[in-house]
Amino acid sequence: xxxxxxxxxxxxxxNGAGKSTLFKLITxxxxxxxxxxxxxxxxxxxxxxxxxxxxxxxxIDVVLAAHTEMAALWKAAETEEDPNKIADIYQALADMDxxxxxxxxxxxxxxxxxxxxxxxxxxxxxxxGWQMRVMLAAxxxxxxxFLLLDEPTNHLDLEAIMWLENYLVSYPHTMMIISHDRELLxxxxxxxxxxxxxxxxxxxxxxxxxxxxxxxxxxxxxxMFEKQQAERAHMQAxxxxxxxxxxxxxxxxxxxxAMERMDLVDAVIADRAxxxxxxxxxxxxxxxxxxxxxxxxxxxxxxxxxxxxxNIDRDDRIALLGANGNGKSTLMKLIAGKLGxxxxxxxRSGKLRIGYFSQHQxxxxxxxxTPYLEMMRLMxxxxxxxxxxxxxxxxxxxGFSRDLADNKISALxxxxxxxxxxxxxxxxxxxxLLLDEPTNHLDxxxxxxxVQALNAYEGAVVIVSHDPTMVERVADRLWLxxxxxxxxxxxxxxxxxxxxxxxxxxxxxAEKKAAAKAKEKAEPVKDVSPKNLSELKKKAExxxxxxxxxxxxxxxxxxxxATPDFYLDNHKAMTVQKEYERVAAALSEQEEIWLSAQVE
Numbered sequence: 001x002x003x004x005x006x007x008x009x010x011x012x013x014x015n016g017a018g019k020s021t022l023f024k025l026i027t028x029x030x031x032x033x034x035x036x037x038x039x040x041x042x043x044x045x046x047x048x049x050x051x052x053x054x055x056x057x058x059x060i061d062v063v064l065a066a067h068t069e070m071a072a073l074w075k076a077a078e079t080e081e082d083p084n085k086i087a088d089i090y091q092a093l094a095d096m097d098x099x100x101x102x103x104x105x106x107x108x109x110x111x112x113x114x115x116x117x118x119x120x121x122x123x124x125x126x127x128x129g130w131q132m133r134v135m136l137a138a139x140x141x142x143x144x145x146f147l148l149l150d151e152p153t154n155h156l157d158l159e160a161i162m163w164l165e166n167y168l169v170s171y172p173h174t175m176m177i178i179s180h181d182r183e184l185l186x187x188x189x190x191x192x193x194x195x196x197x198x199x200x201x202x203x204x205x206x207x208x209x210x211x212x213x214x215x216x217x218x219x220x221x222x223x224m225f226e227k228q229q230a231e232r233a234h235m236q237a238x239x240x241x242x243x244x245x246x247x248x249x250x251x252x253x254x255x256x257x258a259m260e261r262m263d264l265v266d267a268v269i270a271d272r273a274x275x276x277x278x279x280x281x282x283x284x285x286x287x288x289x290x291x292x293x294x295x296x297x298x299x300x301x302x303x304x305x306x307x308x309x310x311n312i313d314r315d316d317r318i319a320l321l322g323a324n325g326n327g328k329s330t331l332m333k334l335i336a337g338k339l340g341x342x343x344x345x346x347x348r349s350g351k352l353r354i355g356y357f358s359q360h361q362x363x364x365x366x367x368x369x370t371p372y373l374e375m376m377r378l379m380x381x382x383x384x385x386x387x388x389x390x391x392x393x394x395x396x397x398x399g400f401s402r403d404l405a406d407n408k409i410s411a412l413x414x415x416x417x418x419x420x421x422x423x424x425x426x427x428x429x430x431x432x433l434l435l436d437e438p439t440n441h442l443d444x445x446x447x448x449x450x451v452q453a454l455n456a457y458e459g460a461v462v463i464v465s466h467d468p469t470m471v472e473r474v475a476d477r478l479w480l481x482x483x484x485x486x487x488x489x490x491x492x493x494x495x496x497x498x499x500x501x502x503x504x505x506x507x508x509x510a511e512k513k514a515a516a517k518a519k520e521k522a523e524p525v526k527d528v529s530p531k532n533l534s535e536l537k538k539k540a541e542x543x544x545x546x547x548x549x550x551x552x553x554x555x556x557x558x559x560x561x562a563t564p565d566f567y568l569d570n571h572k573a574m575t576v577q578k579e580y581e582r583v584a585a586a587l588s589e590q591e592e593i594w595l596s597a598q599v600e
Contacts, residue, residue: 001193001202003174005040006574010185010207011178013195015415015443019178022195023047023148026176039146043174046144048152049135056122059114059134063105066138070098101141107588108137110504111163112156113323116511129155140167147175153184154440157324158466159500166501169561170581180444182207183468187561207444274446276422276453277397279429284351286313288431288460289335294344296327296334303342304330308486310479314431316460319475321489321496326481328464332356332436335462352432355425359437362417367410371400371420374409379427398423414441422450432460439467468493509595516599536597543594550587557583 003009011019024030025037027047039045055062065071070093077089093099109119112133123134132155139147153161161181168175168188176193179185185192185207192203192210203210289312297303304327312318312335320328333339334346336356366374375395379386395405398419404412412420418441426433433454439447447470454461454474465471471478471493478489478496489496557580 001200003176003191005174007174007191008168008171008189009174009176009191009193010189010210011176011193011195012180012185012207012210012444014445015413015441017195018198019195020150022193022200023150023176023178026148043145044142045146045148046139046142047148047150048132048139052128052131052135054124056124058120059109059123059126060102060105060119062123062134063109063138063141064101067101067142070096070101073098103588103592105137105141108140108167109134110508111160111167112137113160116508116515133160136164143171143173145173147171147173149175149177149179151178151180153179153181153466156466158321158468158471159323161466161468162497162500163504166558169558170577170584172578172581180439180442180447181467181469182444182447183472274399274419274449275397276399276419276449278422278426278433278453278457278459279397280458281353281429281431283314284349284431286315287311287347288314288349288352290347291334291341292345292347294334294346295342296330296339297342298330298339300342304484305481305486306484308344310486312432312460312462314460315458316462316477317475318460318462318477318479319471320462320464320479320481321471322481327484327486328481329358329436331481331486332358332434332462332464335432336434349431353428353430354432354434355428355430356434357421357425357436357438359440361421362414362441365409365417365420367408369409370406371395371409371412371423372405374420375405375423375427378424382428394427395420395423415443415446418442419446430459432462433457435461435463435465437464437466439465439470505591509591512595513599536600540594540597543590543597546590547587547594550583550590554580554583554587 011022013019021030025032026039027045053062057065073089073093077086077093080086080089106116106119110116114130114133123131126134136152136155139149152164156164161184165184165187168177168184171188175188177184177189187206189206190204192205192207194201194203194210194214203213205213291308291310294305294308295303296305296308308331320331322328330339334341336354337348338356372391372395376386376388376391379391379394392400392402392405400419400423404416409417409420418438422438438450442450447467451470451473461474463471463474478491478493480487480489480496489499491499557576560576561580
């Protein structure tokens, strides 16, 4: 199998199929038992560092230091005394666009969710998840010729994922991504490698194209299998009938040998054998839950959310949107009854049953017990003499066979533990399902099964998810959690995508203006003559026109790249992506010019 220069390859397969092992073979972390893995000697290979550095350096310096060649040149420039060598160093720095490096690093960090004011804070002051975002920004900053990304969205919220999608669409070099995010794979890849049954199969096109071609192949394979099985049965019948007859013994023996030589075509094994089934509740009056002007938080007098005023009806499908730390999980805990209110009122239907799934609940499972024993204990709280078949039926609805149900929980994979929590939360047919990041340990097929189960469920669903596909296909109402408030977002997920991009621009612009004002107060105000003021105004007006023109051009290119057949012509796709990169860089430059003129 060959991966050509400039390809953008998604790597997919079930959990445990060997996707990460493939990456370790490519990087040399593991050595292959046979065959060869070769890379172009000129290509720089890059991946996100897994060893988190122990440093108090500012975030932006950690990202800048990732480009070791550039960092070495800057260091040499400080100590070199030979004028000719100094000139060569600065020429080399200019060739690699080193002077715009801080701006590029800042763009990456803010795109991944950091505020401008945080860029000079020490790296060690951030949690592990945020440090991994810095490591992702660092490898993107270096722009290696061959970029390997293993689940790059794992530590990101929905807003940062949306930004990353737009960034990777215009990545100028070869790229391989392991991901369970269908939207990311559809937007950012033009080839798919499927890791399955210890083998790799290469498909052209994005993830949706892979699914269609794979379905066709599987259908053909099943037909071949059925045909071959019929032929084998016919041969076996002949052998069984005539092997004892001397006149037919030779023919019977030849058929035995033919069967031995026959290559067995594998039957299609349904990878999506796992299905979820949430039991439907009895109907209760709407609204099931009403929150009226409530203040919500953990420390008295310091609410995280203020004046929340919302109802949840029995058929609502609601997704909570907003950056991490804005209060989505806090609101979920209030709805679940795990958190009280500081002010306002909350009303619940007397018969309301709620099933609550949190990504942190896997840490609370008794790893020495089994799924069957834990489900039995849970169900005995309401039905003391519950029969074994009913317990096993509840587990079976979430893919737990008898053997798996009797395994120790410590032996379960992350996805199996998540499925177990789904079974626990829904055993009593709740009227409302609260799902806080339910897809973290699920592969693409399990996510698809979850979507189908939620769409078949007849109760209310409130979901927090960083999986755009999950949000888009399950939710029909969007609540925006931002700036201490909860409000209805009028639009779909694509509208929200545009909203977040615009919000980030405005926030960054506001932070820069605030920094400029602070600097202005610290320094004497320069006298600006009417002539200079006029020139600055012209400069700003010219930049505004360029920003409008480039923004329109950028929107047109994004629309072209979003079409289903965009990647069918690889050469055309590369040309459009390069043009998109040029336009995006020019737009960023004009925004800086406009802001600089405004500040002056």
